[in-house]
Amino acid sequence: MSIDFALDPVTHDLLFENDSLQIVTDEDQLAQNLKIRLQFFLGEWFLNTGVGVPFYSEILVKNPNVANIDAIIKAQILDTVGVSQLLEYNSSFSNALRSYSINFTVRTIYGEQQIELSLFDTTI
Structure with missing residues (x-):
């Protein structure tokens, strides 16, 4: 059984409900692990700077290669x-809006899972 602390899907802070830390x-x-991995910047973690996405x-x-990003x-x-x-x-990329979103389905040890994620938007 895999277990981890639950993160708020909007703020990415630890999730508490009724003063209780959620798992x-x-x-x-x-x-949750997939979403964390896909939002983790290469070099962000000082203990292993080789981990992460080369954002x-x-x-x-300027002029990103969408096929390369995919x-x-x-x-x-x-x-x-x-x-x-x-x-x-x-994937959906908008140069005008400076946004890139993905929707994917994976086969995992738990079965099929569908995940939607916006990696960045105009707030970056």
């Missing part, structure tokens, strides 16, 4: 412990 398990923990060098650049994100998804297969992947 996530199994498929919810795996979905600064490959994604948050390949980077897909590799991160497939490299996640518990994920065995990427079944469906759709």
